[in-house]
Amino acid sequence: MDTICDLYLSDKHTQHTWQAFLEQRGITNFNAQEVSTIDQTIGLYNADNQLVGTGSIANNIIKFVAVCDRDAETKGARFNQVISELTNRLGAQGIFHQFVFTKPAYIDSFKYVGFQLLGATEQGAILEKGMPNIKDYLAQIPKFPAAKKVAGIVMNANPFTNGHRFLVAEAAKQNDVVYVFVVNADVSLFSTAERLQLVIEGTRDLPNVVVVNGQDYLVSFVSFPAYFIKDNDAIIRYQTELDASIFKQQIAPALGITARYLGSEPLSHTTALYNASLERILAPDIAVKILPRLTNGPQVISASYVRQLIKTGNLSDLDGLIPPTTVTFIHNNLLTLQSRISKGQNINGN
Amino acid sequence: MEIKETAMAGTLESSDIQIMLSAGTNGYEFELESDVAKQFGDQIKATITNVLEAYDIQNAKISVVDKGALDLVIKARALTAVQRALGIVDTPNWEVM
Numbered sequence: 001m002d003t004i005c006d007l008y009l010s011d012k013h014t015q016h017t018w019q020a021f022l023e024q025r026g027i028t029n030f031n032a033q034e035v036s037t038i039d040q041t042i043g044l045y046n047a048d049n050q051l052v053g054t055g056s057i058a059n060n061i062i063k064f065v066a067v068c069d070r071d072a073e074t075k076g077a078r079f080n081q082v083i084s085e086l087t088n089r090l091g092a093q094g095i096f097h098q099f100v101f102t103k104p105a106y107i108d109s110f111k112y113v114g115f116q117l118l119g120a121t122e123q124g125a126i127l128e129k130g131m132p133n134i135k136d137y138l139a140q141i142p143k144f145p146a147a148k149k150v151a152g153i154v155m156n157a158n159p160f161t162n163g164h165r166f167l168v169a170e171a172a173k174q175n176d177v178v179y180v181f182v183v184n185a186d187v188s189l190f191s192t193a194e195r196l197q198l199v200i201e202g203t204r205d206l207p208n209v210v211v212v213n214g215q216d217y218l219v220s221f222v223s224f225p226a227y228f229i230k231d232n233d234a235i236i237r238y239q240t241e242l243d244a245s246i247f248k249q250q251i252a253p254a255l256g257i258t259a260r261y262l263g264s265e266p267l268s269h270t271t272a273l274y275n276a277s278l279e280r281i282l283a284p285d286i287a288v289k290i291l292p293r294l295t296n297g298p299q300v301i302s303a304s305y306v307r308q309l310i311k312t313g314n315l316s317d318l319d320g321l322i323p324p325t326t327v328t329f330i331h332n333n334l335l336t337l338q339s340r341i342s343k344g345q346n347i348n349g350n
Numbered sequence: 351m352e353i354k355e356t357a358m359a360g361t362l363e364s365s366d367i368q369i370m371l372s373a374g375t376n377g378y379e380f381e382l383e384s385d386v387a388k389q390f391g392d393q394i395k396a397t398i399t400n401v402l403e404a405y406d407i408q409n410a411k412i413s414v415v416d417k418g419a420l421d422l423v424i425k426a427r428a429l430t431a432v433q434r435a436l437g438i439v440d441t442p443n444w445e446v447m
Contacts, residue, residue, distance in 0.1 A: 130356075
């Protein structure tokens with residue numbers, strides 16, 4: 001009979017054993033970013049007190065899962081036991097919507113324990129379990145079956161600038177319906193609610209634009225953490241391709257989206273890699289249209305520059321960079337925004 | 351009765367069943383994963399439906415991963431999931447049991 005124990009990775013010896021076990025089973029990425037976010041790790045031990053399985057949870061994500069089926073009663077039993085324990089532990093914390101990243105070879109194993117595939121590339125796959133799931137998410141978005149040309153745009157809009165506005169307006173001209181997905185992560189200077197509100201207000205005069213929250217499915221902490229935390233190029237590529245595959249395999253077909261609009265990216269390295277992944281994964285099924293960035297004089301309009309101006313308080317320089325709705329919001333909330341910056345909110349990332 | 355919070359009961363081990371309940375708006379909406387769904391899918395759903403009806407729950411989303419559980423196990427797991435979802439774990443409804 002196998003038993004489950006907690007593994008405390010802060011103990012050097014435990015971590016060494018754990019890492020060796022995973023490495024023998026082909027898991028090799030132990031960079032600090034991946035390991036330090038782990039909340040809990042469990043180990044499965046056989047009657048001889050040997051480690052025969054392990055798995056970890058980090059927020060709502062199951063990761064570092066490996067089992068050894070040698071001497072097991074039935075094939076797959078240990079895997080089920082590990083996943084069962086992890087899903088129950090997440091459930092005990094009130095987390096019933098769970099994700100897992102795995103290799104494409106293990107998609108079926110996770111499907112057997114109730115996970116559903118969100119997206120898959122040659123390198124990886126992302127699956128979810130629980131509720132509310134992608135079906136619930138897609139069900140609450142308004143749909144336009146009669147529309148012939150439907151486009152999608154994903155933006156953080158931190159905050160909504162004339163550059164964003166230009167991209168949305170161009171897409172609105174060229175399509176019957178445009179969905180604008182706003183990134184759902186409260187790690188930016190402007191909160192999700194504020195960013196959503198500014199996008200809605202800034203596009204109110206465009207009747208064929210629908211603004212929706214991207215939830216966990218578009219550039220989120222789940223699908224694309226490197227957007228928010230710096231990481232190396234290989235990891236960014238892995239994550240962005242998965243993010244693009246969720247868009248292609250789940251979101252676009254459900255909403256009838258045939259084109260995705262992007263702004264060209266001369267400034268942010270991560271976003272430039274994301275754009276490249278989108279072109280690689282989405283085309284040719286979904287047209288990827290990259291529009292040149294709107295400029296104000298010699299400089300491209302960027303939300304990051306707007307944040308710098310908020311920090312220094314040079315509000316007169318905001319002219320021409322942001323629409324009136326965003327201007328009003330910044331004027332009314334300048335002190336709140338500045339105090340967030342002085343409390344350590346990073347404004348140099350995305 | 352309305353489901354107050356999402357709740358789960360059971361495991362993914364052989365001969366067990368994992369049932370997750372959450373608030374719904376459209377009757378009982380089942381999602382069932384089971385190797386024997388073809389043979390016993392309807393019966394598994396019927397057993398869970400009976401428990402939900404006994405607690406007078408009208409709407410629920412029910413996500414089920416069955417690993418070959420017997421009827422009494424299904425009933426027991428459904429009862430636990432319902433009690434957790436209704437927040438009445440400490441005051442079981444003996445009439446239903």
